[in-house]
Amino acid sequence: MSGLFDLSGKAAIVTGSTRGIGRAIAEALIAAGARVMISSEDPADTARVAAELGMPGCPCDVSDDAALAHLVAESLEVFGRIDHLVCNAGITGYPGSFAQIDMDDYARVMAINLRSQVVLCNLALPHIAASGGGAALLMASLSALRGNLRINAYALAKAGVAQLARNLAVEWGPSGVRVNAISPGFIATELSQPLLDDAAFMARRMAMTPLRRPGTPDEVAGAAVFLAAPAGAFVTGHNLVIDGGTLITDGS
Template identity: 85%
Template sequence: MIVFDLSGKGAIVTGSTRGIGRAIAEGLIAAGARVVISSEDADDTARVAAELGMPGLPCDVSSDDDLAALVEFALAALGRLDVPVCNAGITGRAGPFATIDMDDYARVMAINLRSQVVLCNLALPHIAAAGGGAAILIASLSALRGNGRINAYALAKAGVAQLARNLAVEWGPQAVRVNAISPGFIATELSQPLIDDAAFMARRMAMTPLRRPGTPQEIGGTAVYLASAAGAFVTGHNLVVDGGTLITDGS
């Protein structure tokens, strides 16, 4: 048995047209899975689905109807669903909780946390009925560290890690594994302004033992591990992929 082989498996990756989401989709495809590509932008979804040779469906993850349609589309297009990856998210407005805009807070929580609850509730019964599988929820290093500017995003991502634990307990007896991935600082299009900020990078890399940002492909590889037989005895875990930022004292 090839433990990292996903041949014959069907997956959904939300927010999979760029950055970490696309890298996860590409990693699953390289391991043999068929993957439904999805983002809220219809043009981006169609373009990336064509580039990767996979089915695609636009989905606004804040819409329960869109999420239900996404699961039904995956079942029809792939014939099965084994690996839902809840990746879509937004950062929201930076700042302390003392000055938070509660409308922004509500949107961040809806997209980053509530959508993952809804998608899992829609997908996991199908996965259990087919004999089992593995859900992957994207959390964040920010959920594990205090920060004066990352407010609702960090709170939502902490909820994602707890969601993985709860769902692992709930669905484990039906052979469904649920894990979270908490990326650290990853070099993506969205993080490019920070990468271009020399002072920020000097400070942040001094806090990171590997002294470099991560790559989207490294998160993609982590997802393949959790989705495949290689991770078959791992559930309810929040796997931190951060170059060591969490564990260092900066020395």
């Protein structure tokens, strides 16, 4: 059974991998035997985390097409191949209704959360195919599957990410490349700490979650390993929701 989750000899790129869910995914892939290119928009953070994990690092502003091309080229230079891609980098943008939306913020959210994944997949997937096939994982969100009053461009972009995974799965499946999305629910991270500290929010949100607790980055990372590894070899075009049951409950 252990071979089902063995990524020995594989090479991966993980964007936004210096903290939170991205770092947990990078650590889990490394633990499974993969070599991972650590990346974030901050050069100092990228260098620090790469050193901590004993892996190479390449800073990358994912809104910059040239930087994305450099990330792929650097990964090929270091590893000689690319087997897996995790498009995790993203921003939330300003909260509020669409009636109140700042269109400059909208453009930035869409560029970082959706357009960057299109560009990076177009750059990396041909190399994954050339390495004999592998998997790409696109980070979507539970917010893309539920209506709300405060999460606007972010939710819209993440819905696009899930559709991108389906389209790319059809496009690249014949070349042996699998593409899936993950939609995390409420996960306890540094970025979610203000919400974790908000007792009223937590009481309301946990009442909507059958498991009655937030998720952890490691629980998302475990799913990422499954989707990358031989255990997930017949899974493609799927959007895996990791939310403790929030999506399916009526709040009872």
